[in-house]
Amino acid sequence: MRVRVQAVVAMMALGLLSASIADAWAQQRKPPYYASIAASKARMRTGPGRNYPASWLYQRADLPVKVIEVYNDWRKVEDPDGTQGWMQVALMSPTRTxxxxxxxxxxxxxxxxxxxxxxxxxxxxxxxxxxxxxxxxxxxxxxxxxxxxxxxxxxxxxxxxxx
Missing domain, CATH: 2.30.30.40 (SH3 Domains)
Structure with a gap:
């Protein structure tokens, strides 16, 4: 039982560490820069918040996007077709595609x-x-x-x- 608890605590710590590394990446970069969509489904919104309507649903992980503006944990992005909107940084990756x-x-x-x-x-x-x-x-x-x-x-x- 004790080993399981330690394993769970270690996995939680690893998860927090990877989340903080991703957050640090997201906070350091100054636009414009390229990133990619990390999630299999990601909504682009008309403004920087969940209260803004979704204008597009991307269902293509690794699609490159160009970050052109930053607002808290939201990024204004442009896709390869030139469509612009806001996406939550948690849905994005620094991986270059x-x-x-x-x-x-x-x-x-x-x-x-x-x-x-x-x-x-x-x-x-x-x-x-x-x-x-x-x-x-x-x-x-x-x-x-x-x-x-x-x-x-x-x-x-x-x-x-x-x-």
């Missing part, structure tokens, strides 16, 4: 146009971005990864470098 725009893109094994093609991705595909430099980003779609020209994904600013 990107959204393929334009036509089909080629994920290459090196950051250059003549490198071997690993995969192809269609418009609207979402992947994680772990590194960007010299106009190319490492783009990972559930284990299928490669370099993509930075101007072919929404989720980074032109010329932005990510380590």
């Amino acid at each position: 990107g959204y393929i725009v334009g036509g089909i893109v080629e994920l290459r094994d090196a950051p250059r146009g003549n490198a071997r093609i690993n995969w192809r991705a269609a418009p609207g595909v979402i992947g994680r971005i772990s590194k960007c430099e010299r106009g190319w980003c490492w783009f990972d779609v559930k284990g299928r990864a490669g370099y993509v020209e930075q101007n072919r994904i929404w989720g980074t600013d032109p010329g932005e470098e990510i380590d």
Whole structure:
């Protein structure tokens, strides 16, 4: 019994620690910056509070959003289509993701146009971005990864470098 109580207390402490780390991340960043939707369902609202009507329901975790304004624990965000509204910070993640725009893109094994093609991705595909430099980003779609020209994904600013 005593071991179970200690395990429960340890799990609660770990939960509080991870929540405080996420909250610290959310409080440090100055807009504009990119983030992603962490929840499988997230409502965008017309104002910074639950009393404002929902204008959109996102059902796509990892969708990149651009945070353009901060108000307490609410973030005014813009999605890849340019829609703007308010989202609770608890529904968001600092994980950098990107959204393929334009036509089909080629994920290459090196950051250059003549490198071997690993995969192809269609418009609207979402992947994680772990590194960007010299106009190319490492783009990972559930284990299928490669370099993509930075101007072919929404989720980074032109010329932005990510380590």
